[in-house]
Amino acid sequence: MAELLTTRKENYSQWYNELVIKANLAENSVVRGCMVIKPYGYALWENMRDVLDKMFKQTGHQNAYFPLFIPKSYLSREASHVEGFAKECAVVTHYRLKQSPDNEGVIVDPDSKLEEELIVRPTSETIIWSTYKNWIQSYRDLPILINQWANVVRWEMRTRLFLRTAEFLWQEGHTAHQTKEEAIEETEKIIHLYADFVENYMAVPVMVGLKTASERFAGAVETYCIEALMQDGKSLQAGTSHFLGQNFAKAFDVQFLNKENKLEYVWATSWGVSTRLIGALIMTHSDDKGLVLPPKIAPLQVVIIPIYRNEEQEAKVSEVANAIVKELQQKNISVKYDNRDEYRSGWKFNEYEMQGVPVRITVGARDLEKNQVEVFRRDTMDKKLATPDVVVDEIVDLLEDIQQNIFNKALAFREKNTCVVDTWEEFKDVIENKGGFVSAHWDGTAETEEAIKEATKATIRCIPLNNPQEEGKCIFSGKPSKERVLFAKSY
């Protein structure tokens, strides 16, 4: 029998760490903070990437690829950008190794020192806007709607698989527009696209909102975000879309001739989601038995496990199993018939539960005598019997039901764990003892925001879009406020 996970109640953080390893998603590498994404984890990422990529293309975006390296001086061009990103980055200083004098290995060749150091991209605004400068002369060259799938590096001190790693995979969109309105429209279009993807494919409900000034992307005028509530009551930023104003256009002198033949600076957006989404996915749905995956992006949707005692039974069982495989494949449902001899069926049950395969069909010789197979759904752990000739149709419905059910469950959890709070005492109590989202009035100042963070570790996760306006008093300072914002502790 497979080793059990630490339960969420015992130690949520350890549960997560163990689960990522035991479900074969990823592991730490020998390089500090960098992960190895294993085939099962990567297949999950591929499914997520493919859906997003299609959504980007359907909204008029094209993919391209920009260099891994950024000249050091480029980072400094946009003042707040360098503040945010220069601190933790991998710096390339040399371009050659040579045999060490003792012949015991290689050393950096001091003669290969670069004139200007190169930074491994932590994000690509600077290298991309230096390129756009040559692409944009007139309004006819706009908009530019480009996305890049890439690896980036941020030298984080404390890392956790998927949630925060030195190197991670992501997509970063970088668009250029004639007008402020068009750029804002793009920024908003993308945050809604992200919300659509995360809710309807990953089955993770999100709050869509704006970041406060102090939580904005370094170099942005406005940062939109989606925030998801994890089972431990902490919020996770799952994606961001930035309206960059003309900041990068000014930093890299990117102007265009408008229709009135006048030079204007270009308006910009950037936006991204990363392998961090996998962390959000795991922590939203999974349980003490292992992963729970939404069928729409699960690498494997159905697994079939045979049970038999002799060759004659095996033949019958396999015939039925193979027929089901074929039927499922015709419906574009991914399926594996795991008839390996070297593992017992109990071991297989645990293994696929750990890996979160949404549906398991057990084809047993004795059940078959009654013209039955067993269908198990991972989300509720419920089993029921079905006749082989209709089981495929039932599974089509079941997969949809699982997708909807895990979303509903996560939404109910979030609703249960979102409190409206009006006093400082209550605020502290909820943040400390209950967790979750806290909707409270805030006076709009960075000082108050900082003081609340100091006192409680809670930050403003977002100012929800279409937030109802209401008169109130800041829970901390008592000063007047016009709307509530969402606080939480966060990843």
Added chain:
Amino acid sequence: MAELLTTRKENYSQWYNELVIKANLAENSVVRGCMVIKPYGYALWENMRDVLDKMFKQTGHQNAYFPLFIPKSYLSREASHVEGFAKECAVVTHYRLKQSPDNEGVIVDPDSKLEEELIVRPTSETIIWSTYKNWIQSYRDLPILINQWANVVRWEMRTRLFLRTAEFLWQEGHTAHQTKEEAIEETEKIIHLYADFVENYMAVPVMVGLKTASERFAGAVETYCIEALMQDGKSLQAGTSHFLGQNFAKAFDVQFLNKENKLEYVWATSWGVSTRLIGALIMTHSDDKGLVLPPKIAPLQVVIIPIYRNEEQEAKVSEVANAIVKELQQKNISVKYDNRDEYRSGWKFNEYEMQGVPVRITVGARDLEKNQVEVFRRDTMDKKLATPDVVVDEIVDLLEDIQQNIFNKALAFREKNTCVVDTWEEFKDVIENKGGFVSAHWDGTAETEEAIKEATKATIRCIPLNNPQEEGKCIFSGKPSKERVLFAKSY
């Protein structure tokens, strides 16, 4: 009218450089040796990648992702590997920047020096085999059939877009096996998979063969390759598949318990193709008018251009064009109706010829009066008329015909430019004045190989698989030889 290309005859090298830029495939970035792959070039790469990825998966391989960085000491573990790769690599020595004392920018923080430098991967054998060590205990864990799509960096001194860049995109397969035979079988399976892809999708004929010892991958026991002949008579290595023996297993101490319960070192292969393939594609098919792309991987297969003089004509033309678009899309043929007003049709013709769109349909008001549209094929530049109601069926056949025709043309070129040569004088003359592949006897020694290279710049591109055995004398040394090998100048 679009600017003309330098012709291939005038200056082949300049023709290539201009074409990559003018066809909007890629450009040099501000970072020395690193390219920006523009949307059109990236769409081409995506199509190639998607076909290859499917072929890998159909042959049982899975994707995964390993770290960008390799600890310096890992490179030294395999003696010949470090020889080959340590010379030109990007070395990360620090992990933080800070404000310069004069506040004019950022400098490398000397306190952030890494204990051990990290190398930006030039290839991933070392990091992957250090990982496999933990994944492999017994024969049950084998084979491991993993592929990675990634960026790699080799600090080349002379770079050219796609052909040789400091950073490039590629896939690298890394497999682990129980037996030597199984590993060799995998190595050969992959080189044939590459040949299949390059010939049947890229329409580029290749020679499949073995590299000589001096041209082998650093760390390989045997390197298989595919070589393609470019229009200037030089050969381009388009893909390699390496049988690594137990070299990396020994370097990283990766042993497994075999079925007899004895410890054995694991057998390995690695194999890769890169964005360099795009260089091969361009140089095989394109002409002085621009790119010529094989329909199976062209980002855009058909473009439709309208010609009209007034609104009434425009309405009729667009109705026909849109109907054709719809029909083509139903057949999964990619198509664009370019009805932009701001460009004249002559300009559009040149533009899409430069970009190598395989088929152009011109829907003109006057042609329509005769119930005709004009169909143009890029490969031969031939035009013919067709009636709108059958044009789509004709295009389905035409795309297949173009695919086959450009392959046949390239194959005929290679056959015409492959000489069988038996004397040193003739060898020198052909290499110097005609170029192409030269099939000649060689005594099998590295000394002779090197001397021939010194004298003529030609190298042994490969020893073809299933090479006929025949007695002969080395063209250089006169010593006995049992088979001919293929010489050429190369990229």
